[in-house]
Amino acid sequence: EPEVTQTPSHQVTQMGQEVILRCVPISNHLYFYWYRQILGQKVEFLVSFYNNEISEKSEIFDDQFSVERPDGSNFTLKIRSTKLEDSAMYFCASSDNSNQPQHFGDGTRLSIL
Amino acid sequence: AQSVTQLDSQVPVFEEAPVELRCNYSSSVSVYLFWYVQYPNQGLQLLLKYLSGSTLVKGINGFEAEFNKSQTSFHLRKPSVHISDTAEYFCAVTPTGANNLFFGTGTRLTVIP
Numbered sequence: 001e002p003e004v005t006q007t008p009s010h011q012v013t014q015m016g017q018e019v020i021l022r023c024v025p026i027s028n029h030l031y032f033y034w035y036r037q038i039l040g041q042k043v044e045f046l047v048s049f050y051n052n053e054i055s056e057k058s059e060i061f062d063d064q065f066s067v068e069r070p071d072g073s074n075f076t077l078k079i080r081s082t083k084l085e086d087s088a089m090y091f092c093a094s095s096d097n098s099n100q101p102q103h104f105g106d107g108t109r110l111s112i113l
Numbered sequence: 114a115q116s117v118t119q120l121d122s123q124v125p126v127f128e129e130a131p132v133e134l135r136c137n138y139s140s141s142v143s144v145y146l147f148w149y150v151q152y153p154n155q156g157l158q159l160l161l162k163y164l165s166g167s168t169l170v171k172g173i174n175g176f177e178a179e180f181n182k183s184q185t186s187f188h189l190r191k192p193s194v195h196i197s198d199t200a201e202y203f204c205a206v207t208p209t210g211a212n213n214l215f216f217g218t219g220t221r222l223t224v225i226p
Contacts, residue, residue: 004156031212042219043157043203048212056212091156098212099164101147104157 002026004105006092012111013082021077021108023092032075033093033102034067036060043091049075050098079110087112115140117204119217126194127225134189134220136178136204144206146187147214148178151201160202163187174198199224 005024013019025032034046047057049067066078075094079086089109093102118137126132138144145164149157161172168180178189187204204217 006156033212033214035214035216043205043214043216045213045215050212058213093157098210099145101159101162102214103159104149106154106156 002103004092004094004103006090006105006108008108009106010109010111012113015084015112016081019079019082019110021079021090021092021110023075023077023105024073025075025092025094026096026103027073029094029096029103031055031095031098031102032067032069033095034077035091035093035104036088037091037107038085038088046077082110082112084112086110115144115206115208115215117206117215117217119204119220121220122218123221123223125223125225128196129193131192132190132194132198132222134202134204134222136187136189136217138185138187138204138206140185140206140208142208144208146178146180147205147207148172148176148187148189149203149205149216150174151203151219153200157203160189194222194224196224196226198222 007022032049037043047061048055064080089107091107092105095102147162148160161170163170163180171177176191201219203219205214
C-alpha cells in the first residue's frame, strides 16, 4: 500500500537556525498537509496545500513557516529561525481530494536546543 | 469554530473485554468525523470515517463508531480487544468542504493481559 514518507525521522537543531522537513506524499494525491504535535498535546493543523499554493493555514503558521513543492514528488516545510517552542513532532499528510481521508507519514521529531 | 473533546485520556482494559472510547465535538457547520490510531513511534493511521449515510460505521481491526448528531458524539467501540490494540486513539473532525482536521487530545488505550 502506498505510504507517505518523511525524512529525517529525528532532527536536532540549534535555536535560531533554519530547518527543512521533507515529505514525499502518495504519488497520485493532490492535497498536502502539515500538522504538528507538541509533546503531550493534541495534533494541530498547520497548513494545507493544493495546486501549488496554500489553501488554508492556521494561526500557528506565521511568517517563520513556509511550504514548497520543489518538484513532482517532495513537499517541504521550512522554519526560518527556529525557537524552543517549535520542538514537536511534525506530521505530513496527503489526500487525493478534499473530502477523502488524509494519509499520514510517521512524522519527524524536531528538537530545538 | 470546531473543537473535539476526548474526555478519557487513558483507558485500561483487560484483553478480550469490550471497550468504548468517547468523543464529542462542537461545530457550527456540518462535519466529517474520523478516528485515527497511533502505534508507538508511528504516524496516524485511519481507523474509520463518517462522511454521510448510515450512522454506524465499521473500520479496520474490528472497530466501529456511531455518529449521534443530537448528542454530537462519535464514540469508538470494539467488542473484544487484543493486546495489539494498545495505542493512542485520536478523534478528529473536519468541516465539510474544508481541508484541515481538528483533533482531540487523544485516548491512550492499554490492553492488559
